[in-house]
Amino acid sequence: QLVLTQSPSASASLGASVKLTCTLSSGHSSYTIAWHQQQPDKGPRSLMNLNSDGSHSKGDGIPDRFSGSSSGAERYLTISSLQSEDEADYYCQTWDTGKWVFGGGTKLTVL
Amino acid sequence: EVQLVQSGAEVKKPGESLKISCKGSGYSFTSYWIGWVRQMPGKGLEWMGIIYPGDSDTRYSPSFQGQVTISADKSISTAYLQWSSLKASDTAMYYCANTVLGYWGQGTLVTVSS
Numbered sequence: 001q002l003v004l005t006q007s008p009s010a011s012a013s014l015g016a017s018v019k020l021t022c023t024l025s026s027g028h029s030s031y032t033i034a035w036h037q038q039q040p041d042k043g044p045r046s047l048m049n050l051n052s053d054g055s056h057s058k059g060d061g062i063p064d065r066f067s068g069s070s071s072g073a074e075r076y077l078t079i080s081s082l083q084s085e086d087e088a089d090y091y092c093q094t095w096d097t098g099k100w101v102f103g104g105g106t107k108l109t110v111l
Numbered sequence: 112e113v114q115l116v117q118s119g120a121e122v123k124k125p126g127e128s129l130k131i132s133c134k135g136s137g138y139s140f141t142s143y144w145i146g147w148v149r150q151m152p153g154k155g156l157e158w159m160g161i162i163y164p165g166d167s168d169t170r171y172s173p174s175f176q177g178q179v180t181i182s183a184d185k186s187i188s189t190a191y192l193q194w195s196s197l198k199a200s201d202t203a204m205y206y207c208a209n210t211v212l213g214y215w216g217q218g219t220l221v222t223v224s225s
Contacts, residue, residue, distance in 0.1 A: 034210050036156075043206060044148075044156065046213030059213040091156055093210055098170040100146050100158040100210070 002028050002096050004103035011109040017080040020106050022092030029073040031094050038105075039088040047090075050075050082110050113137035115145075115207050115216040122222045123197050130193035131219045133207030140188040141165035147181060147192045148206045150218075156206075162190055197223045 003025040012018035024031055035047040050056040050068040058066065065083075069076045079086055087110040092103040118132045133145065146161040160171040164183040171181070183190045190207055202223050207216040 034213065036210075036215075038156075043204075043218045044208070044215050046208075046210060046215065049211070049213065089155075093156075095144075095211070098161075099172065100161060102148075102156045102158055105155045 001025060002031075002094065002099075002101050004033070004092050004094060004101055006090075006092060006103040006106045008104065009107045009109070011111055012082055013111045014082055014084065016082050017078060018082060018108065020077045020079075020090055020108065022075040022077075022103050024073040024075070024094070026073070028094075031096075033075045033092045033094045035068065035075075035077045036091045036093060037088050038091065039085065044091065047077065050077075079108075084110055086110055113209075113212060113214050115209065115214050117205075117207060117216040117219045120220040120222070122224070124225055125197060125199055125223055127197050127223075128193070128195050129197055129221065130191050131205060131221070133190045133192075133216050135188045135190070135209070138209070138212060141185050143209050143211055145183070145190045146208050146210065147179075147190075148208060149175075149203050150206065151203045159192070159205075164188075164190065197221075199223050199225075 005023040030052045036044045038044045046059045048056045048058040054070040056068040065080045067078045089105045091105045116134045141164045144161045147159040149157045159175040160181045162169045162181045164185045180193045204218045
């Protein structure tokens, strides 16, 4: 069964870096995922699509501070030089035949 | 410019029907799956179903199968989400999205209250 697992929360200081993790379930380590950001009281925004080899394609207007990487079944979103507006919920999402799957989301707090 | 533009907020009574829309532009609407996503207050994103506008192939999440109907009119590049009999528990924000290309609609707030 295709499942995406995320930690419920993360925190980091203003100006620092943070690495969020999304883990694909066993047998699905080759899957491409998408990272989405949802700031408070706003709709989701797509950040990037991230492949199993770590290559990624970012959405229009997404700052260079956002990057992605992969290792096995893990997919990472790294945000550098954290800014206050990066405080948001971050969701990973993937596609399978006839369905989408979302992770539970990680709430990022910028200290 | 790629855009997904959703219809406006709705306030309905339990038992009423509703159809909300999502109009795509700036890309080949018939070539990509469009999904509908529910977000209840204070909760995460839930996938409801997807439709391929090219041939109207539709798939539903087991959680929403039989509860909603997803359709599309490719002649006007619009996807739809409809309910035949709303419940109070359908109160939520609903988003359409093309997550392969990385675009979301702005959301439609549906409030069901007597």
